[in-house]
Amino acid sequence: MRLALGIVACILATTIAATAASGSTSARPRVTFFGDSVAAALAYEAKARRMLGKGLDLKIDAKVCRRLAETGCPYRGDRPPSVLALVEQSTEPLGSIVVVDVGYNDDPASYGDDLDRVMQVLVRNGVSTVIWVTMQEERLLYRTTNAAIRSAARRWPQLRIADWHEASRAKSTWFGADGLHLSAQGAIGLARFLRPHLLASSCGTACQRAKRADES
Numbered sequence: 001m002r003l004a005l006g007i008v009a010c011i012l013a014t015t016i017a018a019t020a021a022s023g024s025t026s027a028r029p030r031v032t033f034f035g036d037s038v039a040a041a042l043a044y045e046a047k048a049r050r051m052l053g054k055g056l057d058l059k060i061d062a063k064v065c066r067r068l069a070e071t072g073c074p075y076r077g078d079r080p081p082s083v084l085a086l087v088e089q090s091t092e093p094l095g096s097i098v099v100v101d102v103g104y105n106d107d108p109a110s111y112g113d114d115l116d117r118v119m120q121v122l123v124r125n126g127v128s129t130v131i132w133v134t135m136q137e138e139r140l141l142y143r144t145t146n147a148a149i150r151s152a153a154r155r156w157p158q159l160r161i162a163d164w165h166e167a168s169r170a171k172s173t174w175f176g177a178d179g180l181h182l183s184a185q186g187a188i189g190l191a192r193f194l195r196p197h198l199l200a201s202s203c204g205t206a207c208q209r210a211k212r213a214d215e216s
Contacts (some may be wrong), residue, residue: 028057030095031198034083035062036072038181039101039133045187052191056198057095061086067105069114084114087121094127097201099194101133101164104180108144115152123158129201130158131194134165138179160197167193 031053033039040062042048052058063080065072072080083102087094100118103111115132122130132149135142146165153159167189168174174186182190 028055029097030057030059030093031097031099032094033058033060033062033099033101034066034086035060035099035101036066036104037062037064038104038136039190040064041182041184041187042191045184045191048184048187048191051188052195052198062101065105066102068100068102068111069117070106073105084118084121087118087125090125094122094125096126096128097131097198098122098127098129099131099133099162099198103135103142103145103149106145108141108148111145112148112152115148116155119152119156119159123156128158129160130156131160131162131197131201133162133194136168136175136180137165138175160201162194162197164190164193 033042035042039060042052043060043062049058049060063072063078065075065078066080067073067082069082069084071082071085072078081089083100106114119130132152134146134149137143137146142165149161153161168186171186171189174183174189175181176183
């Protein structure tokens, strides 16, 4: 799926690694976030990035046209590696928590099988919690993708569903003209939505410290 908003496409074309500004990186739990062009709004909206990563060692890898298990679609001379390839080729720890917000460029018919392939590699790499973000169902085909995600949660005890579709319904100001890509408000909305999912995950006392910081 190509970006409908040209200015957003220019900003999102590169991979962004984001780490919260305060505290020692070694003392904070690593969270790895894989996304496509929709999730990449977190990378260019600084407030959203800080909100999501506060107290965490957050790495965001989000690129236009990314797919789950196959090489991404062409965009400006680039075809981004899949989530599967990134995990298989990773040379640094992913952390105990991984977020996957990828699916808008994937074939819904094969999404469930591809999800299983990604989960197998993540679990083999020691990831204990995978937060899987549902698609916004602005287009009907994404209902099939979401059904595959919900079905997978019954097979994979490590998988936690973050129902973005339900959380973002009727939030028209959160989206661009295509109803999928995020405005600045939408990026903040996504960060605020995902934050409790991260802090509820199994990353121990460091996450609890981050949670207390939110409450203070």
